[in-house]
Amino acid sequence: MMLLAQAVEAGAGNTAEAVLFWVFAVLALGAALAVITMRNIVHGALMLVLNLLAIAGLYLTLESSFLSVIQVLVYAGAIMVLFLFVIMLLGVDNDDLLASGPTTRVLGVVGGALLAGALLFAFVGPYTSPASECGPGAPATTGDQVSCAGLAEAYGEEDASGVAFLGGRLFTRYTYGFELAALLLTVATIGAVILARRRDVAPEDEDMADVDGDLAEADEELAEVDASVADDEREG
Amino acid sequence: MAIGYYFAVSALLFSIGLTGVLLRRNAIVLFMCVELMLNAVNLTLAAAARMWGGPDGQVFVFFVIVVAAAEVVVGLALIVNLFFRRGTLDVDVPQLLRW
Numbered sequence: 226m227m228l229l230a231q232a233v234e235a236g237a238g239n240t241a242e243a244v245l246f247w248v249f250a251v252l253a254l255g256a257a258l259a260v261i262t263m264r265n266i267v268h269g270a271l272m273l274v275l276n277l278l279a280i281a282g283l284y285l286t287l288e289s290s291f292l293s294v295i296q297v298l299v300y301a302g303a304i305m306v307l308f309l310f311v312i313m314l315l316g317v318d319n320d321d322l323l324a325s326g327p328t329t330r331v332l333g334v335v336g337g338a339l340l341a342g343a344l345l346f347a348f349v350g351p352y353t354s355p356a357s358e359c360g361p362g363a364p365a366t367t368g369d370q371v372s373c374a375g376l377a378e379a380y381g382e383e384d385a386s387g388v389a390f391l392g393g394r395l396f397t398r399y400t401y402g403f404e405l406a407a408l409l410l411t412v413a414t415i416g417a418v419i420l421a422r423r424r425d426v427a428p429e430d431e432d433m434a435d436v437d438g439d440l441a442e443a444d445e446e447l448a449e450v451d452a453s454v455a456d457d458e459r460e461g
Numbered sequence: 462m463a464i465g466y467y468f469a470v471s472a473l474l475f476s477i478g479l480t481g482v483l484l485r486r487n488a489i490v491l492f493m494c495v496e497l498m499l500n501a502v503n504l505t506l507a508a509a510a511r512m513w514g515g516p517d518g519q520v521f522v523f524f525v526i527v528v529a530a531a532e533v534v535v536g537l538a539l540i541v542n543l544f545f546r547r548g549t550l551d552v553d554v555p556q557l558l559r560w
Contacts, residue, residue, distance in 0.1 A: 246466065246467075250466070250470045253470060253474060254470065254473055254474065254477070257473075257474050257477040257478070257497055258477060260477075260481065260490075260493055260494070260497060261477060261478075261480060261481030261484060261485065261490075261494060261497075266487065266489055266490060269490060269493060270489075270493065273493050273496065273497070276474075276497065276500070277496075277500065280500050280503070280504055283467065283470070283504060283507075284504075284507055287467065287507050287508055287510075287511050288511055289507050289510070289511070289519055289522075291519070292503075292507055292519055292522055292523070295523065295526060296526070299526050299530060300496075300500070300526065300529075303530065304496070304529065304530060304533050307533060307534070307537060308489070308492070308493065308533070308537070311489065311537045311540065311541060312489060314541065315540075315541065315544050315550070317487075317489070317544070317550055329483075329484075330484060332483070333480055333483030333484045334480060334484070336479065336480070336483055337476045337477065337479050337480030337483065338476070338480075340475070340476045340479055341472060341473055341475075341476035344472035344475065344476065345469060345472050345473075348465075348468045348472060348505075349465045349466075349468045349469045349472060350465070352463060352464050352465030352468055352512070353463045353465035353466065358463050376510070376511050376514060376516075387516065387519070390516050391516050391519055391520065391523070394516045394517070394520055395520055395523065399520050399524075402520075402524055406524060406527040406528070409527065409528065409531050410527065410530070410531055412531075413530075413531035413532075413534045413535050414534065416534075416535050416538070417534045417535055417537075417538040420535065420538035420539060420541075420542055421538045421541060421542070423545070
């Protein structure tokens, strides 16, 4: 209760941010837990969509509205549609492949918990003091503690969303990275097209390909096959 | 909000993603767990960008999203290939590279 009262007192200026943060944080963590525990993969993918949307909400509370939009468009939109498309293409929505034995399971959970503890200890501890509060009512830097700078100053007056600032940085200091990203996307597209091409054609089809795609002949053969199949059906 | 809370959320998200990678054997679920971990790191970068008042962290998030998109495209193509060849998505079954 004391902690809660302190938090309320310290965050009097940013109660809205605190409320949004807790809502989206709980949503993100719960959805992430659901992703790794759901037995139905489609449900897991939908939970991942929920998790990504919650993270987009967290970006909003972090004054990064452009990232939030990109997150919804690219991650929750494009990438997750691709995931769902592949799941439904393969028709594997309901298989349950957890780790092999109970030992592996226990080790996995223990490993995850250890990592969580280490990360919380190393990265979270130094930044929970009031000095790292962001927003309107944030206190100034005290002693050697780093205070939160916030993004309003960097964005400037007429660029509240920060898109212009981000774009300026992207096309000046990070031009090479941007070009490399474009190249990477091209390579990935070509690679996916090559990988996804089916090569396991039936033997007769391969023979047909050898005579340089004589389509008429292939059609004739198909018609013959169809006729024989129909005959078989009539007889049997 | 102190920025540490955002770090806490992303640390927990990353650990959940790692636990998922360790626990599940379905290739698609593994991929989704990797996405979880990437997003946790993205959240850290965005929070740090706000903490230090510069846009560089946000630019990195942008690049990470681009790389993740490329990775998902190629990875899912590989998974589709694997499934058509082996008839399963269990990552413990294909042992071609094991000696």
